Amino acid sequence: MHHEKSKALQEEKEEILMAIVGSPNVGKSTLFNMLTGKLAEVANWPGVTAEIEYSRITHEGNNILVIDLPGIYSLVPQSREEAVARDFIIKNSPDVVLAIADITNLEKSLYLVVQVLELFPKVVVALNKSDLSHKRGIHVNVEKLSRALKVPVIPISARTHENFHRLLDDAVKMAKSSRSSVLTINYGFLEHYIEKIANILSKYHENKRVARVLAIHLLEGDKSVLELLDENDKLETEKILEEVSKTFGGPLAAYIAGKRYEFIDKIAEDAVVRVKNVEERLSKIFDRIFYTPVVGFLVSVFILLFVFIIAIGIGMGAPLTDILCSIGAENAANFLDEYNPATLIDEGFSLLSEYASLSLDYINAPKIVSSIVVDGIIGGVGVVATFIPPILLFYLLFSILEDSGIYARMAVSMSKMFEIFGLTPRAAFPMILALGCNVPAVVASRTSTEETERKQIIFAVPMIPCQARLVVLIAMSAYFNIGWHQALFVVTFYLLGIFMYLATSLFTRRFIYKQKSPPTTIIEIPSIHRPSLRVVWWTTLRNVKHFVRRIIVVILPLSVVAVVLTSYGLHGYAESPQETFGYYIGKIFSVLFYPIGITGEKAWVVGYGVLNGIIAKEVFIASIESIWGNFYALLGTLTSAQVVALTAFVNLYIPCFATLAMMLREGHRKLLIQHLIYAFGVSYTIMMGAYAVVSILS
């Protein structure tokens, strides 16, 4: 079905199918965005598992469908992304492949280009960042390079649009050509075995060059090549593999990669001149800071904290308003409190729901319809919309850090700390994002390149107190009268949340995925440079757009469920909260609080609040107020041990609906069930522990 779709997408319009391939950091996405000049569409393609971005352009009367394949280091799949790129080229056989190399990092980026040239005949090589090459003292003889690779090589700059026209000219020419030869690298003594395996594989792949490349990939350790084979052929192939490893001691993949680099080095020796000692003063300054023990780590933590405060503060007010208040800038605090984007959006949605509610009353719509439309749909979308400004700011700031090369150095300085908890520094981004909202943080787990680490992050992210839980924390802290006690209370729970995130990651890795060693961290460190604001903006917009699209899908049905739970009871629409389904369920939850001495009516109310907290964390307070009248009146009847214990529980117990739904989409059902049991168990244990400790202390 997908296949027909792509055929229809392409052939009806006689479009040229052009796929862009490149490693991360070579400026592939920048080129894609600059070429197409608009936000990409997303579609599923035959033979690949992930969604792929595409866009349409016209060049000299030719319609071109441009495909942005995921950034990869090698065509031999190590991850889902890498399998996507190779399988796309094999199964869709594009009219032309645009392979991107980075002139400032030529040999390394040619590695992927060479692999593409081995697999596919109709390739045009774009040599990106050519505007920077002279500054870095790199001189490349493009004609020589082109002759050696036997395909057009065009020096371009994705930032300045240099040579785009020529690049597209050559791409169209290549697409219309009938070039069928590919690059052949001599793999020495392996050739004999490659041929043998390719012979077997050619039964399954019509194309001889594909069979050869898959044979090489198999020798490099890609066992997925064997999946298509029948039992006999599989056995025979495995026999050949055994024979190879017997005659050759070391890792074959290193040998094969070495041969490719031999080829690349020979070309580079001929076509590249480097002027030594080009000063990279800026990079050196940053290196000195981030590579100094302790100092580098502290600076990194400070930068993360800064990102958090700016993104959430400007996006939503708190905690920047509190900080401004404490330094005496009350006016600024009040202004920010009233006019931050989140508040404005919230007010907009309030007006909208008022209007909708009046109109629905006017046409005499039944109560259930109006409450679902007003509280469910408009309310639900409204809550999501208020989170867009801070999330946008998060992505913006992180893109700047990433694109400038600063983040790579922060990663190096934090790498040891994350390693202790079975993570890589990639886990920092979802962690900081989660302080705003857990839902996009679950999506951001995709920044991890290791599948296990990605699952760890999904599993652990809900431990981090989000903005909604900050609201609850601040309300609970009102129990204490002294200012610094309140601050200590809030900070303690933040630190607890972050510690639980890290500890939970380690727990997940060790005991759920049973991996003893931490994920390996390989970080490429680019030189420090001024980020391109357009690149930063594109990346930000793309990520936010993806998030909004995902969340709308999960939030709408959930909002409807929430409305039914909290406004309906056995006798239909409920006039008071005590008649709703939610209240009955809350009663079941109330038992949980007997051991910490909260009983009777009070326990029911807290139970009802806890249930509502699953719908959305901040509703914990409003739902208690809807029954008890005043939240602080209830709080005042509790002991300090009960307050601390309850806060611990409410912070950690079960993620909100939206987070749960996103965990299910990004992870799987088993992971979700394991998380529910874990989170509930841990939060309950901490609640009991905190109750015991504070009771003894006070």
Next chain:
Amino acid sequence: MIIPLDQVPAGRKIIVERIEGGHGAFARLYSLGLVPGSEVEVIVNRFVGPIVIRVRDTTVSIGRGLARRVYVRVVG
């Protein structure tokens, strides 16, 4: 003398002799050009935390666990 990469102090130049590992993370090292015969410069090695090296004009940070399995000969 052949020693593991994690034992090489910063500032030294080395040549990769052999790598004890097969697939997985090592594939990333290979695709970066860290293969037997490659010339590498050690930029940062604090004997705790990752090691920063320069190979084929690319700066990369790799974890100690991985570095321990890359055997090298110090040449400068």
